[in-house]
Amino acid sequence: MLLRMSTLFLRTLRDDPADAEVPSHRLLVRGGYIRRVAPGIYSWLPLGIAVLANIEKVVREEMASIGSQEVHFPALIPREIFQASGRWADYGDSLFRLADRKGNDYLLGPTHEELFTLLVKGEYSSYKDYPLSLYQIQTKYRDEARPRAGVLRGREFIMKDSYSFDLTDEGLQQSYQAHRDAYERIFSRLGFDYRIVFAVSGAMGGSASEEFLAPTPSGEDTFVQCTNCDYAANTEAVEIVGPPAAEDSAGSSQPASVVLDTPDTPTIATLVDCLNGLDWAAYGQDGRQFAAADTLKNVVLKTRQPGADKWELLVVGVPGDREVDLKRLAGQLEPVEVVQADEKDLAAEPGLVKGYIGPQLLAELKVRYLVDPLVVEGSAWVTGANEPGKHAAFVVRGRDFDPDGEIGAVEIRDGDRCARCGSPLQIARGIELGHVFQLGRKFAEAFGLTALGPDGKPVTITMGSYGVGITRAVAALAEQTYDEAGLVWPRAVAPADVQVVPTGKDVAAVAEAERIAAELVSLGVRVLLDDRKASPGVKFKDAELLGVPTILVVGRGLDDGVVELRDRKSGERRDVPVGDAVSAAHAEVTGG
RNA sequence: CGGGGUGUAGCGCAGCUUGGUAGCGCACUCGCUUUGGGAGCGAGGGGCCGCAGGUUCAAAUCCUGUCACCCCGACCA
Structure with missing residues (x-):
């Protein structure tokens, strides 16, 4: 393959686009890979298409290697299909909806569980047909509340999604493992630095769920x-351990709880200041100093059962130096919805005094109360006294209040302790590249996907669901590999293997570059030839911006019979005799 | 949904305070020179100044409304 820059549909930009913040967005636009059309919606130009195609090729090969077969569903889907699964309503504003000329409702598919399931249901009916795995590479539409970072979170994006269909739980385990292995090969081949992490299983329920994340600050x-x-x-799925339970789990060594006047202390910070101004000698704790971590903060939320109209209040108790992580809570409460309660909700329950809520009364008020595991049995706290301007001290869990249960609610911090081994955890950001999870039978049950077993009885199929963000992978790779000068593609995805750059006005250089390019092409190397009439500076800058892994400069060295071979990633440059140029470049490409 | 910001040529921006022929850099076209780190000189093409209404002899500029887009936060009790 020979791409000539003189005719390539490409215009690089010298300035960063004003709306681009993250490096991948900036560089993909500057390098002429993508152009914005609307928020979260991008056009792909020839170089971008080349990168996408390379990623898809790897994905297809690895899907084939586990026996998954490719299909293709429409993006335009009639409403009835999504209504059957309940997601016409559940998806809410994230769904792109439209109507045809007759007024029938359609949607642009945000994902395709329904169509996969229905297709299989329509074709297969015997246990002999299973197991089965199908996949597609398809454009998805999600009307994100806030698209961002170019192609990292778009409203239109390409995704490989696949599903496994098995008769038994053991079969699902095997299908899941096969996909997980395939994903490891995919991301390794693409050149990613990635981690496999536990995840929440998402809207469809199910059990085991893991994400493939690319660690990067923009994640x-x-x-x-x-x-x-x-x-x-x-962090939505993480489990941490709290301090060991107090030996004195009845709290008998703590002073009896006492209500204190703490005027104008609606926040934790003001409360701590106030506490440290009080005299604690009377409680045998002379000179006692308090910190935010000694207070118990009670956050009012509300939950709603799926399909229900009515919200119910839920109070969650966490140490005062911690925030509540709503996403993490939501992951555990799934499919029950949870949101923060508003002023109106609080007003509806007069027992809850904003800013001074304590757990002592909650049982009486019949408000459900859960605490984070950091609030251990027997621990003593300063918390609200359920009266304006008053807090209570020495309030002991197990003595003065009993929560209805525990739930991991706090925002995870660097240094929190691993639930498995107790060692400190390290926190980092990442981009979700892929997700594998065991869907189980919920979906098959909803659509009646069964197979007739050998005994003549129907068996409900159990499914696995697996996704790879193709367009996102382009941005994620850019994020992980770019440098000051521009993009630095891993070989497997680069739009070309070698960029041949003739410089100078000497026609001999151009002729030599043409010859070398042609020979490389004949060896199967993908070559980008910069045959433009531009100055050397322009060509070098563009080559670095575009990120082709190997750059071959044919210019002034020709007088000495050499050309220059550059490695884009390391910046290493070396002269090689003209006669060896082709073999040297070829060796770089093949890793020899 | 809340907060902040921006809409002027394909891209990046100035002009707006104090109304008076719409500008600069990049990119693009032509000519000459130049060619190892985003070349120089000269000559050009390209604009609904987001949209609508108002004030005015006159509006990119002032007023009102509206739309769009970008960034931050979707929690601090």
Whole structure:
């Protein structure tokens, strides 16, 4: 393959686009890979298409290697299909909806579980047909509340999604493992630095669920890794351990709880200041100093059962130096919805005094109360006294209040302790490249996907669901590999193997570059030839911006019978005799 | 949904305070020179100044409304 820059549909930009913040967005636009059309919607230009095609090729090969077969569904889907699964309503504003000329409702598919399931249901009916794995590479549409970072979170994006269909749980395990292995090969081949982390299983329920994350500061997902063992998890799914339970779990060594006047202390910071101004001698704790971590903060939320109209209040108790992580809570409460309660909700329950809520009364008020595991049995706290301007001290869990249960609610911090081995966890950001999870039978049950077993009885199929963000992978790779000068593609995805750059006005250089390019092409090397009439500076800058892994400069060295071979990633340059140029470049490409 | 910001040529920006022929850099076209780190000189093409209404002899500029887009936050009790 020979691409000539003189005719390539490409215009590089000298300035960063004003709306681009993250490096991948900036560089993909500057390098002429993508152009913005609307928020979260991008056009792909020839170089971008080349990168996409390379990624898809790797994905197809690895899907084939586990026996998954490619299909292709429409993006335009009639409403009835999504209504059957309940997602016409559940998806809410994230769904692109439209109507045809007759007024029938359609949607642009945000994902294709329904169509996969229905297709299989329509074709297969015997246990002899299974197991089965199907996949597609398809454009998805999600009307994101806030698209960002170019192609990292778009409203239109390409995704490889696949599903496994098995008769048994063991079969699902095997299908899941096969996909997981295939994903490891895919991301390794593409040149990613990635981590596999535990994840929440998402809207469809199900059990085992793991994400493939590319660690990078621009990532939208936060995950933790244990500094000691191999535990890693998305913060939405992470489990941490609290301090060991107090030996005195009845709290008998603590002073009896006492209500204090703490005027104008609606926030934790003002409360701590106030506490430290009080005299604690009377309680046998002379000179006692308090910190935010000694207070118990009670956050009012509300939950709603799926399909229900009514919201119910839920109060969650966490140490005062911690924030509540709503996403993490939502992951555990799934499919129950959870959101923060507003002023109106609080007003509806007069027992809850904003800013001074304590757990002592909650049982009486019949408000459900859960605490984070950091609030251990027997621990003593300063918390609200359920009266304006008053707090209570020495409030002991197990003595003065009993929560209805525990739930991991706090925002995870660097240094929190691993639930497996107790070692400190490290926190980092990453981009979700892929997700594998065991869907189970919920979906098949909803659509009646069964197979007739050998005994003549129907068996409900169990499914696995697996996704790879193709367009996102382009941006994620750019994020992980770029440098000051521009993009630096790993070989497997680069739009070309070698960029041949003739410089100078000497026609001999151009002729020599043409010859070398032609010979490389004949060896199967993909060559980008900069045959433009531009100055050397322009050509060098563009070559570095575009990120082709090997750059071959044919110019002034020709007088001495050499050309210059540059490695884009390391910046290493070396002269090679003209006669060896082709073999040297070829060796770079093949890794020889 | 809340907060902040921006809409002027394909891209990046100035002009707006104090109304008076719409500008600069890059990119693009032509000519000459130049060719190892985003060349120089000269001559050009390209604009609904987001949209609508108002004030005015006159609006990119002032007023009102509206739309779009970008960034941050979707929690601090």
